[in-house]
Amino acid sequence: MGQGLVLMVIGMATVFAFLVLLVVAMQTASAFFKKFSHLFPEETAETAAPAAASPAAAIAVALAAIRAKRG
Incomplete structure (x- = not known):
């Protein structure tokens, strides 16, 4: 549990430093x-x-565009 907490803090500090x-x-x-x-x-x-x-x-023009789109 402690190791996971340390990894989380290191990861968040890295992201924060990058954003700064x-x-x-x-x-x-x-x-x-x-x-x-x-x-x-x-x-x-x-x-x-x-x-x-x-x-x-x-x-x-709008009708021609619709007709061209539909094929």
């Missing part, structure tokens, strides 16, 4: 990317605005 290291690593990475965010610009994809479709066209 994981949190510290994530906070460090967050601080790094905040500080040097100007070096990592986000790429924005330009998308064309969808043409205003009538409700009938939207229903036709």
Whole structure:
């Protein structure tokens, strides 16, 4: 019983230490990317605005998709 308790404590301490290291690593990475965010610009994809479709066209597209899915 005592040996099982020791193994449980060692296992839980190992998991706790790993989680603490994981949190510290994530906070460090967050601080790094905040500080040097100007070096990592986000790429924005330009998308064309969808043409205003009538409700009938939207229903036709939905029915076509259902028909294509069912085969």
